[in-house]
Amino acid sequence: MRQTETRGEMAEVPDLWLRRVLRVLFERREASRGEIARATGLDSAGVDLAVRRLLRCGLVRLLGPDRSPSGRRREVLALEAEAGYFLAVDLEGTRVRFGLTNLLAEVRYRWEEPVAFGSRFEMRTFARGVEKVLRNLTPEERDRLIAMGVSYSGVIDREGRITAFNLGWKDFPLEQEIACVVDLPFFLGSESLIKLMAEHWQGAARCCGNCFFVHVANGVGFAGLVNGHPMRGRDGNAGEIGHITVDPAAPDRCKCGKTGCLEAIASSPNIVRQYRELAGQSLPKVLLGDQVMEVFHRARSRDPAAIAVIDRAARYLGLALAHAANLLNPEVIVLGGDLIHAQDLFLPRIRAELARHVLPEIYASLEVRFSALGFDSGLIGAACLAFHEALREPALFAKMLRSARSRPASANLARLAAARGSRAVRP
Amino acid sequence: MRQTETRGEMAEVPDLWLRRVLRVLFERREASRGEIARATGLDSAGVDLAVRRLLRCGLVRLLGPDRSPSGRRREVLALEAEAGYFLAVDLEGTRVRFGLTNLLAEVRYRWEEPVAFGSRFEMRTFARGVEKVLRNLTPEERDRLIAMGVSYSGVIDREGRITAFNLGWKDFPLEQEIACVVDLPFFLGSESLIKLMAEHWQGAARCCGNCFFVHVANGVGFAGLVNGHPMRGRDGNAGEIGHITVDPAAPDRCKCGKTGCLEAIASSPNIVRQYRELAGQSLPKVLLGDQVMEVFHRARSRDPAAIAVIDRAARYLGLALAHAANLLNPEVIVLGGDLIHAQDLFLPRIRAELARHVLPEIYASLEVRFSALGFDSGLIGAACLAFHEALREPALFAKMLRSARSRPASANLARLAAARGSRAVRP
Numbered sequence: 001m002r003q004t005e006t007r008g009e010m011a012e013v014p015d016l017w018l019r020r021v022l023r024v025l026f027e028r029r030e031a032s033r034g035e036i037a038r039a040t041g042l043d044s045a046g047v048d049l050a051v052r053r054l055l056r057c058g059l060v061r062l063l064g065p066d067r068s069p070s071g072r073r074r075e076v077l078a079l080e081a082e083a084g085y086f087l088a089v090d091l092e093g094t095r096v097r098f099g100l101t102n103l104l105a106e107v108r109y110r111w112e113e114p115v116a117f118g119s120r121f122e123m124r125t126f127a128r129g130v131e132k133v134l135r136n137l138t139p140e141e142r143d144r145l146i147a148m149g150v151s152y153s154g155v156i157d158r159e160g161r162i163t164a165f166n167l168g169w170k171d172f173p174l175e176q177e178i179a180c181v182v183d184l185p186f187f188l189g190s191e192s193l194i195k196l197m198a199e200h201w202q203g204a205a206r207c208c209g210n211c212f213f214v215h216v217a218n219g220v221g222f223a224g225l226v227n228g229h230p231m232r233g234r235d236g237n238a239g240e241i242g243h244i245t246v247d248p249a250a251p252d253r254c255k256c257g258k259t260g261c262l263e264a265i266a267s268s269p270n271i272v273r274q275y276r277e278l279a280g281q282s283l284p285k286v287l288l289g290d291q292v293m294e295v296f297h298r299a300r301s302r303d304p305a306a307i308a309v310i311d312r313a314a315r316y317l318g319l320a321l322a323h324a325a326n327l328l329n330p331e332v333i334v335l336g337g338d339l340i341h342a343q344d345l346f347l348p349r350i351r352a353e354l355a356r357h358v359l360p361e362i363y364a365s366l367e368v369r370f371s372a373l374g375f376d377s378g379l380i381g382a383a384c385l386a387f388h389e390a391l392r393e394p395a396l397f398a399k400m401l402r403s404a405r406s407r408p409a410s411a412n413l414a415r416l417a418a419a420r421g422s423r424a425v426r427p
Numbered sequence: 428m429r430q431t432e433t434r435g436e437m438a439e440v441p442d443l444w445l446r447r448v449l450r451v452l453f454e455r456r457e458a459s460r461g462e463i464a465r466a467t468g469l470d471s472a473g474v475d476l477a478v479r480r481l482l483r484c485g486l487v488r489l490l491g492p493d494r495s496p497s498g499r500r501r502e503v504l505a506l507e508a509e510a511g512y513f514l515a516v517d518l519e520g521t522r523v524r525f526g527l528t529n530l531l532a533e534v535r536y537r538w539e540e541p542v543a544f545g546s547r548f549e550m551r552t553f554a555r556g557v558e559k560v561l562r563n564l565t566p567e568e569r570d571r572l573i574a575m576g577v578s579y580s581g582v583i584d585r586e587g588r589i590t591a592f593n594l595g596w597k598d599f600p601l602e603q604e605i606a607c608v609v610d611l612p613f614f615l616g617s618e619s620l621i622k623l624m625a626e627h628w629q630g631a632a633r634c635c636g637n638c639f640f641v642h643v644a645n646g647v648g649f650a651g652l653v654n655g656h657p658m659r660g661r662d663g664n665a666g667e668i669g670h671i672t673v674d675p676a677a678p679d680r681c682k683c684g685k686t687g688c689l690e691a692i693a694s695s696p697n698i699v700r701q702y703r704e705l706a707g708q709s710l711p712k713v714l715l716g717d718q719v720m721e722v723f724h725r726a727r728s729r730d731p732a733a734i735a736v737i738d739r740a741a742r743y744l745g746l747a748l749a750h751a752a753n754l755l756n757p758e759v760i761v762l763g764g765d766l767i768h769a770q771d772l773f774l775p776r777i778r779a780e781l782a783r784h785v786l787p788e789i790y791a792s793l794e795v796r797f798s799a800l801g802f803d804s805g806l807i808g809a810a811c812l813a814f815h816e817a818l819r820e821p822a823l824f825a826k827m828l829r830s831a832r833s834r835p836a837s838a839n840l841a842r843l844a845a846a847r848g849s850r851a852v853r854p
Contacts, residue, residue, distance in 0.1 A: 233756020329660020
């Protein structure tokens with residue numbers, strides 16, 4: 001493809017090309033022009049034009065020459081990590097975390113606000129958390145702030161109202177409320193989708209175009225990538241694995257109104273409920289998260305009721321995941337949430353069910369892994385979401401191009417990053 | 428986006444833009460420049476450039492001015508239907524159909540070869556069918572032949588070998604065999620994927636980005652669109668709804684080696700098997716297709732064994748579709764294959780199961796429909812596949828651009844199309 005130059009300037013490069021190149025560099029961290037051409041479907045002249053434009057505006061940098069496998073010299077390119085910043089917010093159940101990330105979703109600074117169980121999380125606390133992060137930025141860095149990504153847990157209805165018991169929210173119009181207190185474009189994603197993006201970006205599902213993230217906590221959350229794109233469905237309701245009827249004859253009543261849903265059997269509160277029913281004894285009066293840990297602990301101590309409950313939950317988790325695997329032929333299933341604290345109990349049982357119920361051709365290329373990202377995964381995923389959405393939004397994309405050019409990165413954030421341990425949360 | 432002109436010619440337009448515009452015109456049949464801009468994400472200058480290029484090479488034509496809803500004059504564009512041709516082959520179980528279609532996947536001419544049950548379908552018959560279609564074309568029309576789409580039924584293994592009992596094929600290397608007898612680029616698609624594409628293009632799932640096609644015959648076939656893209660999975664094995672374990676306790680053994688698979692209960696041969704077991708009587712010795720029709724007939728005549736078998740098959744079909752709907756939040760489920768002959772028996776039962784097992788928010792926006800495309804659907808879908816794959820293949824795309832320009836459409840095919848009834852198969 002040939003392009004012409006006018007007035008000593010290059011003809012403008014289509015945004016579409018720039019976006020494709022940026023996505024590839026985000027996903028791979030670094031790539032040669034040839035690799036970019038193969039991954040984007042652009043021809044080499046197109047890649048060259050796009051890369052020159054991105055180098056010129058400072059969004060991309062040259063890592064210097066490398067040797068290709070055939071021994072030829074090649075230039076390697078990468079995103080200019082400090083060319084833009086994102087705010088990331090993780091509305092977890094027991095705390096709310098705020099972070100500043102660079103273009104590569106690397107967390108440069110974090111802040112955390114506690115949530116008192118049962119009492120309502122107020123938007124002025126949200127605003128304060130955002131301000132705590134922003135006040136560390138120089139005016140030049142603030143100019144490079146592009147957007148905010150927000151991870152929410154809980155249930156969202158068709159009008160975008162969220163019900164999240166841990167935050168004391170019932171039909172809470174989160175989108176409108178955020179717009180009232182923060183003057184920055186923002187994007188919301190469910191906890192499962194956000195964590196899937198984090199796993200895809202730097203966790204257990206790196207570069208897998210077909211993968212699932214399953215999250216067991218108060219409910220059973222699920223998100224999937226199909227051909228590299230998040231499953232959303234007609235109304236954005238895709239991923240309701242928690243409401244698959246895993247046993248039509250099961251008496252377990254789900255809060256959705258049906259019986260026999262996976263969530264009514266395998267979510268943490270229902271693991272605790274079944275243990276209580278089966279053992280005929282109550283558990284220590286502590287937070288739910290600690291109660292389910294107690295059931296895990298008792299299963300390890302060979303308490304027959306605890307073992308029976310874990311068996312049942314894992315069997316149905318495995319069955320529902322087998323349904324999803326037969327339908328979608330994924331490469332990796334990543335398990336997260338409370339399952340992380342019971343890998344020894346769940347993994348062999350889930351694997352056995354998958355081996356039993358997944359078509360052999362599909363099972364042969366399927367891996368099950370645990371999330372290994374830890375407590376930053378919500379912030380990382382929220383920043384990934386914001387990056388990808390900002391690329392799609394013409395005004396934000398223009399801002400990304402413009403602000404990267406504005407001035408060189410300052411040393412201020414390097415200092416902040418060095419002080420990163422100061423507000424570190426539990427490791 | 429600004430582009431410059433050199434030597435009185437337009438700067439070359441990126442192929443990416445041309446492809447996007449062609450895809451939108453294929454999907455919508457006609458669109459204004461504004462509609463194309465919205466659907467492609469290109470800006471208006473980009474659309475203008477791409478459209479001028481496509482008009483110039485004869486792939487697109489102007490339908491003349493229309494009025495927009497606001498009363499403004501606007502030009503409406505469409506594909507030039509006769510600017511290119513595709514061969515389509517439908518390797519059905521009981522016959523093999525060949526067709527010539529234009530760019531819009533409209534079947535202009537068809538030919539059919541019978542398949543003797545149990546005897547092997549030979550590739551020289553395949554070659555003859557292709558030749559029967561091609562010999563009607565003038566040399567100019569042959570020049571416009573771009574590619575061939577082939578729909579296969581049966582099971583394909585990792586090496587691309589097909590086992591299709593009706594065609595007498597066991598581990599048959601279809602791809603290599605076609606390459607030996609037909610000198611035309613070609614693309615293979617499973618029957619379910621092909622029929623889904625046909626439904627999406629002009630059937631019961633028009634313009635639905637999230638939809639399923641379920642096909643009950645010798646097995647239970649399934650294909651799905653997610654965000655407008657076919658589900659393929661890591662190794663192309665997505666869509667194995669037939670091997671979802673719908674009842675872990677069921678004794679029905681599946682040919683995949685597992686028990687309790689949907690296919691072991693709801694496929695036509697298994698409906699017949701269960702009826703024989705339950706009624707303790709054999710069915711008339713006819714082709715399998717006719718035996719399952721006999722079970723449908725007996726269910727309508729209130730034969731309790733037939734009703735019990737249909738109940739069970741429909742219940743598990745509904746349950747497996749509910750799993751898929753909870754995961755993927757589709758807009759439409761299209762039912763095809765032998766189910767078409769038993770809509771009265773299956774539809775109410777499948778709907779009841781979906782209502783029972785699908786999350787209410789997802790069920791509220793879900794429709795279940797029957798395929799209404801009839802016997803051309805395999806040819807139409809194969810041509811759709813060939814069109815979309817040819818767009819992606821640089822050499823074929825270049826041919827599409829070049830041959831459209833070569834000369835005006837002749838009247839020859841109009842004559843053939845008028846004689847279309849001559850070899851019409853059962854309506």
